[in-house]
Amino acid sequence: MELGSVRALKAEVEERVVRPFVAEALASGRIGMAARSLSTATRRQPGIALGVTRGRGKGDFRLAIRVQRPALIGPELVGRIAEMARGEHDLRVIGRVRKRAAAPKPWHQSRQRPLLLGSSIGHVDVTAGTLGAVAWHRRTDQAVVLSNNHVLANEDRGEAGDPILQPGAADGGRRPGAVIGRLLAAVPLRRNGGNRVDAAIGELDERIRFDALTLTGLGALDGVRAEPLLPGDRVAKVGRTTGLTRGRVSAVEVDGVVVGFETGDLSFDGQIEVEGVGGPFSAGGDSGSLVVDSDLRACGLLFAGSDRGGSGGLGLTFLNEIAPVLRGLGLSLDLAPAMA
Structure with missing residues (x-):
């Protein structure tokens, strides 16, 4: 069909089919209140749009029929339009159309006071990671925030006393208002291999409240x-980027995992591998998330992930075992709730 013919058909359909249908439906009350207000605003049937689309070849066009309310598919309206088009149409049910406004920032990327596990956090020179836990530091006898070395200590480039922000810089955290504490300690990352954890802690400002x-x-x-995870065990986490996700342990005691850091590739041993259930288990920015088992007991600290290798084409996530994390930094999670 020529372009001009489709345009003429579109105008004819609007005049002979759509407008009479709207008038009759409004008069009889067949269009509900929400649709009625939309009809008043657009002066035409709500839920059906007409346009021009490509046909079978160059210079060939068809009538585009876009149905937003499935109930309109039937002989009374859509059927009549299709009949008038004599097969020269493209019918699609597109559902509700919404503006492409930016989605509201999820809570885990926003400022949280009191602090919440799973929210955005980071060293002042780091984009953002995840606040994994609020733990009790035995040496200083105080509450500290736990995450990865690469989140709180900037891959060993940070110094004790550096500001820790919540939310992290990538989520709008700025000094001085976002400063919740200072870098206290980190387990050094070994350049020659044999790493078991990527972990660090920050000393909290005494004015900062938290929910541990x-x-x-x-x-x-x-x-x-208390007991090690085994393949098949179910786990979950709350993280800065993907929020609440669930997964299944796909391998344990994984040695020789080479992870790319800004400062170079580092090798890790004794890691836990997790694949997502119903979607990816993690994404960039979830580093530092505390991973829990089906009984909500802490079992791992999330620190890295791959793009492929999991079921359904999803990537894999890697965790440090929680025991060496706590042992290496002198922490207790069991006492943290007492400080809340």
Whole structure:
């Protein structure tokens, strides 16, 4: 069909079919209140749009029929339009159309006071990672925030006393208002291999309140898992980027995992591998998330992930075992709730 013919058909359909249908439907009350107000605004049937689309070849065009309300598919309206088009149409059910406004920032990328597990955090020179836990530091006898070395200590480039921001810089955290504490300690990253953890802690400002128990969407943290994870065990986490996700342990005791850092490739041993259930388990920015088992006991600290290798084409996530993390930094999670 020529372009001019389609344009004429579109105008004819509007005049002979759509407008009479709207008038009759409004008069009879067949269009509900929400649709009625839309009809008043557009002066035409709400839920059906007409346009011009490509046909079978160059210079060939068809009538585009876009249905937003499936109930309109039937002989009374869409059927009549298709009949008038004599097969020269492209019918698609497109559903509700919404403006492409930016989605509201999720809570885990926003400022949180009191601090919440799973929210955005980072060293002043780092984009953002995840606040994994609020733990009790035995040496200083105080509450500290736990995350990765590459989140809180900038891959060993940070110095004790450097500001820690919540939210992290990538999420709008700026000094001085976002400063919640200072870098206290980190487990050094070994350049010659044999790493087991990527972990660091920050000393909290005494004015900062926190909730050391709540894992939003999951429940209350219930201490530390005593027995090692095994393949097939179910786990979950709340992180800065993907929020609440669930996964399945796909391998344990994984040695020789080479992870790319800004300062170079580092090798890790004794790691836990997790694949997502119902979607990816993690994405960039989830580093530092505390991973819990099905009983909400802490079992791992998330630090890295791959783009491929998981079921359904999803990537894999790697965790440090929680025991060497706590041992290496002199921490206890069981006492953290007492400080909340």
